[in-house]
Amino acid sequence: MELRQLRYFLAIAEEESFRRASERLHVSQPPLSRQMRDMQVEMGVELFAPEGRGIRLTAAGKAFAERARNILASVDTAVDEARGIAQGRLGSVHIGFETGTTFMGAFLSLIAAFRKRTPGAGLQLSPMSSIEQWAALRSRKIDFGYGVYAPTDDALGHLEMSRDRLGLLLSPEHPLARNKTLNLADIENEHILLQPRQLYPRLHADLITAARLRGVTLRVAAEVLDLEALMALVVIGDAVTFVSEKFWEPASQVSLLWRPVDDLDLYLSEFAVWRREDEGTPVVRALVDSAKQAGRGAADC
Amino acid sequence: MELRQLRYFLAIAEEESFRRASERLHVSQPPLSRQMRDMQVEMGVELFAPEGRGIRLTAAGKAFAERARNILASVDTAVDEARGIAQGRLGSVHIGFETGTTFMGAFLSLIAAFRKRTPGAGLQLSPMSSIEQWAALRSRKIDFGYGVYAPTDDALGHLEMSRDRLGLLLSPEHPLARNKTLNLADIENEHILLQPRQLYPRLHADLITAARLRGVTLRVAAEVLDLEALMALVVIGDAVTFVSEKFWEPASQVSLLWRPVDDLDLYLSEFAVWRREDEGTPVVRALVDSAKQAGRGAADC
DNA sequence: CTCAATGTTACCCAAAAGGTATCAATCTGT
DNA sequence: ACAGATTGATACCTTTTGGGTAACATTGAG
Structure with a gap:
């Protein structure tokens, strides 16, 4: 037949x-x-x-x-x-994205741009850490990732979507709130809270190391998994935390202050990640284009 | 492709x-x-x-x-x-059947036999007179017919499914009910009711003619369309009607008597009808076989 | 009864599918 | 790192199949 x-x-x-x-x-x-x-x-x-x-x-x-x-x-x-x-008009993409922090960054602009560009495409979003994303990309479980670390793997292309300076978040009632400028030495004896190591594996170490280079020993009082709980502790004025400048903006209805630390030169970035070999495929091409459009446009691979 | x-x-x-x-x-x-x-x-x-x-x-x-x-x-x-x-395992047949009288005859056996033989087949039943059936068969609107007259058209095959003697139906209270045997002469002056001419176009004429051959003039008092109404009039005892012997059997819970008329040799038959050219098709073949099985099996074409 | 119209058969040629041999690329095992 | 094995691609040939033309059988119309 x-x-x-x-x-x-x-x-x-x-x-x-x-x-x-x-x-x-x-x-x-x-x-x-x-x-x-x-x-x-x-x-x-x-x-x-x-x-x-x-x-x-x-x-x-x-x-x-x-x-x-x-x-x-x-x-x-x-x-x-x-x-x-x-x-790339039809079909579906599986995207892995960093849990928590990223959902209020350039990621939404990226998704919006992609949806606008290819309205027929189906999106599947799965939360996973940057490291999980890399593994999922290699095993073809996802087609695109959005996380906080640039991959070292040469088979993966990436694009820095945002880059924000890390600074101190504290309550207006906190003694340090009066200072116009802050140095690492000022916070040597503060109770520092951080989000857990799993989310930002390197932040913890980077922060301690940067302080040590200035001769300052920072004491991380606790790693708090729940962001709301962490914020609550900061609001009470009992502790301080480090977040990026942009991260704080959208939540600024809560009366907290963000202050740069003059001698701390740490940045938090967000990266779009994909398989190099997929750069020819229309969906990934559309995603990368959307990323360039949504992000700062500065490609660095 | x-x-x-x-x-x-x-x-x-x-x-x-x-x-x-x-x-x-x-x-x-x-x-x-x-x-x-x-x-x-x-x-x-x-x-x-x-x-x-x-x-x-x-x-x-x-x-x-x-x-x-x-x-x-x-x-x-x-x-x-x-x-x-x-x-013939699948598909659907369109069947035309004579209105009224036939639904309690061999027709039901035919349909039952067919359904049993080809459970996958769909049935579509449409009421229509014998003459309408023949036209519908020719124009391929139906595939099979069941009526009271044998078609004269050579392109149509048919099978006599039942053949029942016409006799008198009367109330037990009726004067003639006492007679063991009946002759046409006995009912010369009775009020005779018949079903309308449209249903049995030839019955009317055949009856009158048969009587005239015996020198008897029958008087048809009325043609009653509604069967229930006709029966009611007979039950009252005011009138008599002619029906086939088998026709009366299933309704015999009503106290009426059926009597043969010795010198009236009229029969009512039911016929299955189909297109000769379709005899090769499995559905029609199955129907004809079912008809032979359900009817008396006497083929006369 | 002839003629036109329709589908079938017979035959030929062209196109396309399948087979074999070979090649380039890539992985494996040492 | 290198030889050998494996995979898919290419080149070329053979066989099969599809399409065209011509003649034929059947049927319906005038």
Whole structure:
């Protein structure tokens, strides 16, 4: 059974005539006879019955014509769909994103830009850490990642989407709130709270190291998993925490102060990540373009 | 695009390998390469991407594989369906049946036998007179008819399903009820009721003619369309009517008597009717067989 | 009864599918 | 790092299949 036979059959069924079908198909009439004979033999079904000097469809033929129509339409649909996916108009992408912090950054702009660019595409978003994203990219579990660390793997391309200075977040009631400028030495004896190591594996170490270089020993009082709880402790004025400048902006309805630390030169970045080999695929290309559009546009791979 | 290409593609997609697919398909590997190249060029879509020394499916390829699977399954289903219809296991028949009287005769047995024989077949029943049935058969509006007259048309085959003697139906209170035997002369002056001429076009005339041959003039008092009303009038004892012997049996809970008329030799028959040219088709063959099984089995065409 | 129209059969040629040999790329094992 | 094995692609040839032309059988119309 071949599609050609279905096409021929459908033309004959619709025209109710071999001759008219042969004209419509731009094929002479004898080949139609033979294709139909072969097909019917293969099926073991009589689809035509002679009527006068022409033919008519049998009951089986009528039902089969209906099916053939659907099958041929399905083929067209399938091709269109594949074409759409190849062009990035259709299909779906699996994106891994860093839990928590990123959802209020450039990530939303990226997604918005992508959705606007390819409205037909389906999105699947899965929360995972940057390191998990890299593994998921390599094993093709996701197609795109958005996290806080640049991958070291050469097979992964990345783009820095934002870069914000790390500073101190404290209550207005806190003694240090009066200082116009802050130094690491000022906070040597403060109770410092941080988000847990799993989220920012390097932040913890980087912070301690940077302070030590200035001869200051920072004491991290606790790692608090729940962001709300952490904020609550800071609001009470009992402790301080380090966050990026931009991170604090959207939540600024809470009366907390963000202060840069003059001799602390640490930055938190967000990175879009993807497989280099996928740069040719339309979906990833669209995502990278959306990322450039949404982010600062500064590519550094 | 041909089904062969879809079959090859699906095998390759499922095996994720041209070589393994070539083994499964019992075809050497180069033809697969070429078919896939041709298909992709025709579609304008890349379905495979090189991976190591093998290949993997692109996103478009994965989606297309899913579709291809459905298409190939649809083809099989379509063929099976056509085969089923051709064998009479599936499909639907349109049957015309005589209104009223027939629904309690051999017709129900016929339908029951047919349903039992071909449980997968759909039935469409339409009430129509014998004459309407013949026209509907000729114009292919119905496939089978069940009525009270045998068609004269040579293109239509028929089978007498039942043959019942016409006799007098009267109330036990009626004066004639005392007679053991009846003659036409006995009912010369009775009020005779009949079902309307449209239902039994010839009964009326046949009855009058048969009586006249015996020198008896029958007086038809009224033609009563509604069967219930007719029966009511007979029960009251005011009038008599002619019905076939079998017709009365199922309704015999009503206290009426059926009596043969010795010198009246009229019979009412029921006939199954079909197109001669359809005798080869499985559905009609099944119906005719069911008819023979349900009826007396006496074929007379 | 002849003639035109329709589908089938017979035959030929062209196109396309399948097979073999070979090649380039890549992974494996030492 | 290198030889050998494996995979898919290419080149070329053979076989199969599809399509065209011509003649034929059947049927319906004038």
